[in-house]
Amino acid sequence: MLKPSFGAIAHDNGADVSIWSYHASRVELCLFDEDGEQELARLEMERGSDDVHRLLVNGMTEGARYGFRIHGPYNPTEGHWYDPTKLLVDPYATEVDRPFRYHPALGHFGVDTADLMPKTILRTHQPVTLGKPHFAPGGLIYEVNVKALTMQHPDVPETERGTLAALAHPAIIRHLKRIGVDAVELMPITAWIDERHLPPLGLTNSWGYNPVAMMALDPRIVPGGIRELRETVAALHAEGIGVILDLVFNHTGESDVHGTTLSLRGIDNRSLFRHVTDDPGTLVNDTGCGNTLACDHPYIRRLIVDTLRHFVQNAGIDGFRFDLAPVLGRHWNGFHPDAPTLRAILDDDLLKDRIMIAEPWDIGPGGYQLGRFPSPFLEWNDRARDTFRRHWRGDAGTTGDLATALAGSSDLFAPTGYGKTRSVNFIAAHDGFSLFDLVSHQHKHNEANGEDNRDGHNENHSWNNGVEGDTDNAAIAQNRVTDVKALLSTLFASRGTIMMTAGDEFGRSQKGNNNAYCQDNPLTWLDWDGANDDLIEHTALLSKFRRRFTALQETDILTDAEVDWVTSAGTPMTVADWEMPDRATFAMILKTHDRDTGKNVRLAILFNRGREPSDFALPDGRNLHWQNAFSGKQGAKLALAPRSVEFWVGT
Secondary structure: OOOOOOOOOOOOOEEEEEEEEOOOOEEEEEEOOOOOOOEEEEEEEEOOOOOOOEEEEEEOOOOOOOEEEOOOOEEEEEEEEOOOHHHHHHHOOOOOOOOOOOOOOHHOOOOOOOOOOOOOOOOOOOOOOOOOOOOOOOOOEEEEEEHHHOOOOOOOOOOOOOOOOHOHHHHHHHHHHHHOOEEEOOOOOOOOOOOOOOOOOOOOOOOOOEEEOOOOOOOOOOOOHHHHHHHHHHHHOOOOOEEEEEEEOOOOOOOOOOOOOOHHHHHHOOOOOOOOOOEEEEEOOOOOOOOOOOOOOOHHHHHHHHHHHHHHHHHHHOEEEEEOHHHHHHHHOOOOOOOOOHHHHOOOOOOOOEEEEEEOOEEEEEEEEOOOOOOOOOEEEEHHHHHHHHHHHOOOHHHHHHHHHHHOOHHHHOOOOOOOOOOOEEEOOOOOHHHHHHHOOOOOOOOHHOOOOOOOOOOOEEEEEEEEEEEEEEEHHHHHHHHHHOOOOOOOOOOOOOEEEOOOOOOOOOOOOOHHOOOOOOOOOOOOOOOOHHHHHHHHHHHHHHHHHHHHHOOOOOOOOOOEEEEEOEEEEOOOHHOOOOOEEEEEEEEEEEEEOOOOEEEEEEEEEOOOOOEOOOOOOOOOOOEOOOOOOOOOOEEEEOOOEEEEEEE
């Protein structure tokens, strides 16, 4: 069994506890009673030549609650925030006894915070039996806000709603299987703290992208800790569904100089966070969250790798999505695809077969790194996202860009993918408009966030079909459903891994809020009673279709030998055709294997973004017999419906 590098490790007679700090002068281990309320002892730890502070604690057993107090200079202008009145959570904690709650005292020097802080619980974990990951590139990822998914599900018992365990409920699994989910990607479930501006507004962080403890699961949504995660993963695996964790290794919830001292800041702020060169008191803010982890530091690198190993070894996790991932590859002189931390992840024996997904941008210098992560990292592709949106909005000159995205984005991934696309294609994610809001709102509506609608992206490449927001106009409502179907069809027709956010398959709305991170309420909780079953069925059919034809799930970048691009007249697209700015129709015709029939066939995917039907002639030079894959209608000449994508099989 692989042991963690630091933290508390139980054995027969007690526990070995260790923590790293270079600048600390003294480290005390604080033991608490079983309720985590009364401090029982402070034990001084012994510093080694490697700057690891260690202590063998006889009688410290499973379930013991503890924290650290660390002494050293308090000199923020030099990057030091040592304050022994601050109880600190072990960075290697795998369980905490309560959620983090923001309080101003957590950032005030000289104020004891033991009564405000979660206590680390000593746990020993039994490793699971690992096989190959239950997900492979090319499949469908379903992005999930754990609490929002089930808070309003009528079939989930009220006591389970909003928890990770609810994902294993038969009603949820039934839905996942109906729409063909290959893996769920869980938005952060590790312990986080609210941003300090939220409590005065009566708001709370509902997304979890503000972590404190990297390994400990947040008790609000995973009350059963690692056991609950392990059992939920096993239940999903039994149904052929993989589990991917979205993790945040770019910053901590300790924020900027006005923030809180909870863990790493009080352990060794100057070493473990990035600072402006020659100005150790100024934190680098490549994340927009107040601080940036020094992922090039050996301790942070070890913490990251050990965290990933913990979740694989003790819960059977299939892969990870990394928030603001360029931070993982940053040195003092910028991003490097072969950075030691990225290499350490990919070369680790336990991790090397897991799925790794990068969000390939941050807000720092040179922070946009789409296409530059090392293979086999998959990457969120916002270029494809914007192309899908702009094409269906009606923007001029998008046909060629759409074809490139459909074919696997060779412009981005051919140089680094060894002939494979590493693209994760999506149209909507947790961050931004929901898919239905994308076709219902021209502008963002974030007033409920308390920032006078200043937060969130202003340009969303969205449209409202004639009326902003909710409408009683039946025609507009139907047009929005039609547009969602076309967007979903485009996504499922694209080469690469595809992702959709929970609820987008049935028309979820956030009333135009495109930054709903602080809306832990019915605005973001999925409205299962109001779900559009027509959209669900459309998604289910698309998923079955994608699995049926091998060309749609392959990850090789499409070549000219595998695809023909044709006009509505059935003739090959010319340069002039590609450059026609207002082109409404075209088709991609793939050579593919049909798993249902066992035959090699042609698959024609027809696009019409126009507002009127369009006559379409499918090529019949090889005496192909064409049949609509959904309706069964036959014939090589057809009227392609407005605002639609159709799939035709030629045999």
